[in-house]
Amino acid sequence: MNKKHTYKTFSEKFDAIVIGTGITGGWAAKELTEGGLKTLVLERGRMVEHVKDYPTMNDDPWDYEFKGQVTREELKKQEKQARTGYTINDASKHWFVNDLKHPYNEEKRFDWIRGYHVGGKSLMWARMSFRWSDLDFEANKNDGHGVDWPVRYSDLKPWYEKVEKFVGISGKAEGLPQLPDSIFTPEMPLNCVEEELKTGVSNNFSDRKIINSRVANLTDPEGREGRSNCQFRNRCIRGCPYGAYFSSNSSTLPAAGRTGNMTLRPNSIVHEIIYDNQQSKATGVKVIDAETGEKIEFQANIIFCCAGAIPTTSILMQSKSDRFPSGLGNDSGELGHNLMDHHFKVGASGVSNNHQEDYYKGRKPSGFFVPRFRNVSKDTTMKDFVRGYGMQGGASRTDWTQAIGEMTYGKELKEAIVKPGKWQIGINCFGECLPYHENKMTLNYKKLDEWGLPTITFDCEYKENEKKMRKDAKEQAIAMLEAAGFEDVRGYEDDCFPGNGIHEMGTARMGRDPKTSVLNKNNQIHSVPNVFVTDGACMSSSASQNPSLTYMALTARAANYAINEYKKESV
Known part of the structure; x- marks a missing residue:
């Protein structure tokens, strides 16, 4: 059905439109406006x-009834996301969407975690920031899974550097070929028990190393306007009033705003990119105003899709025309396919009886x-699976659960609540998921949302390679803790489904051949x-690394390419 006549055209034509305000949308906005x-x-x-709109940023545990747990009625609004355990507390529930208002469908379970607001998931991310290496960019070519990346580490290295200087990544140089060093602010030191693990692993294993986490939490704010250093509150998910962790709201969007070239419009649901067959290019987007229901067309010369893997591909799939009957740019038939997410929730935990006199602030x-x-060299090649996994973890003293009234009384209670518990340490493994063509998302036009748009159906699962990887990850986490001398070591492997890692990827992949991919080496639709x-x-x-830093580097690179090409055409 042709809806053209139901939309009014906005009077101003823009040079560029950016769809989305999260990690990549913020970077696209910053680079394009500064250009x-x-x-x-x-x-x-x-x-x-x-700052203004972080309502729980300074709340303490005693500010909430029932220790922050939400009621059963509230739980129903986030029933699918509640399966993950991420959103169900009073301190952060406002960042996550209402599942009833924003439904989706599952052929196989998919834990889709979403935040619809300016800043997107840049307000909620875990801030782990790692470069990829050619081990990653060459993997598809070397083992035959997926299609060859059209870029290599050398293509992204200067853009990693540009991004890191602005973001601020705390960490420490290690000189590892499989994990290139970033430009760092000072690392957040390991505590004494984490150092104990580091020493134990170093003494017992020659193929692996414990290093400091690399996180987008500032330890040196110099030169980063409007931001301060991390205060070690660990309330990041609430929104940081210090701007100490990187988000679009504290960093890229303000930078874009300072140029005077940005028009930011919230409550604007983009659902279609307009394609002009005569010009053989996109001319704008169709938007539904989420508050008024008004339908508007916005025009621009360049369009950046930064809404997130699933929403972006949904928009492309809805953008049908005589030229593209199955979605904008879908000549290859790969649009919606090759959906990936990291698998995790597998590892081990242990207890240290050392350092009982040590604590931390x-x-x-x-x-x-x-x-x-x-699988990083010939000596580390595994027979059972390809690719690999990384490990994340930490150590802390147990909490004061003995203060629960039913568990102890009188003198014993008083003594228990002023003494810290034993040191505990945990390892959680994040593993790579292969790009399977059959792992996909589709649109359901029989089940529409409240704006009359199709809902998304997921058909995605982890397969044998991931399962075998998990088995090895659990065994190695146990072995490392035991070798380092920890006690009461226990392995675990909890249920994990795609989406739960919040690193959904693929669905409009880059590639060298338009017949097998959607995008070229510059992130343009072929x-x-x-x-x-x-x-x-x-x-x-x-x-196997968290992908956000690579998203940012790719965005900065593509935006600067777009700027240069646009200026050439305008001369």
Whole structure:
């Protein structure tokens, strides 16, 4: 059905439109506006202003009834996301969408975690920031899974550097080929028990190393306007009033705003990119105002899709025309396919009886990291699985659960609540998921949302390679803790489903061949080069590292390419 006549065209034409305000949308906005382009930034959710709109940023545990647990009625509104355990507390529930208002469908379980507001999931992310190496960018070519990345580490290295200088990544140089060093601010030190693990692993294993986590929490705010250093509150998910962790709200969007070239419009649901067959390019987007229901067309010369892997691909799939009957740029048939997410919730825990006299101040928002050590060389090649996993973890003293009235009384209670418990340590493994064509998302036009748009159906699962990887990860986590001398070591492997890692990737992958991929080496749609996709949808593989830093580097690179090409055409 042609809906053209139900939309009114906005009077101003922009140089560029950015869809989404999260990690990549913020970077696209910053780079495009600083490059002189008049840029419209569209966000489907509500406005969130830095500091002003962080309602729980300074709350203490005693400020909440029932220790912050939500009621059963509230739980129903986030029933699918509640399966993950992330959102169900009074301190952060407002960042996560209402599942009843924003439904989706599952052929197989998919834990889709979403935040619809200015800043997106940049307000809620775990801030782990790692570069990828050529081990990752060459993996598809070397083992035959997926398609070859059209870029290599050397293509992204200067853009990693640009991003890191602005973001601020705390960490320490280690010189590991599989995990290139970033430009760091001072690392957050390991505590005494984490150091104990580091020493124990170093003494017993030659193929792996415990290093400091690399996180986007500032330890040196110099030169970063409007931001201060981390206060070790570990309340990051609530929104940081100090701007100490990187988010669009504290960093990239204010930078874009300072140029005078950004128009930010929240409550704007983009659902279609307009394609002009005569010009063979996109000319704008169709938007539904989430508050008024008004339908508007916005025009621009360049469009950046940064809404997140699933929303971006949903928009592309809805953008149908005579030229693209199955979705914008879908000549390859790969749009919606090759959906990936990291698998985790597997590892081990233990107890240390050492350092009983030692404690710490503050709540350090980071721990330790174990870079991938499987399938990184001939000597580390595994027979059972390809690719690999990294490990994240931390150590702390147990909480004061003995203060529960039913468990102890009188003198024993008084003594228990003033003594810290034993040191505990935990390891959690994050593993790579291969890019399977059959792992996909589709649109359901029989089940529409409240704006009359199709809902998304997921058909995605982890397969044998991931399962075998998990088995090894659990065994190695146990072995490391035992070798380092920890006691009461226990392995664990909890249920984990795609989406739960919050690193959804693929669905509009980059590649060298238009017949097997959606995007080229510059993140342009092969057949519609004025449309760029730089969020998780563009990824051709998942690696084992958290992907956000790579998203940012790809976005900065693509935006600067777009600026240069646009200026050439304007001369």
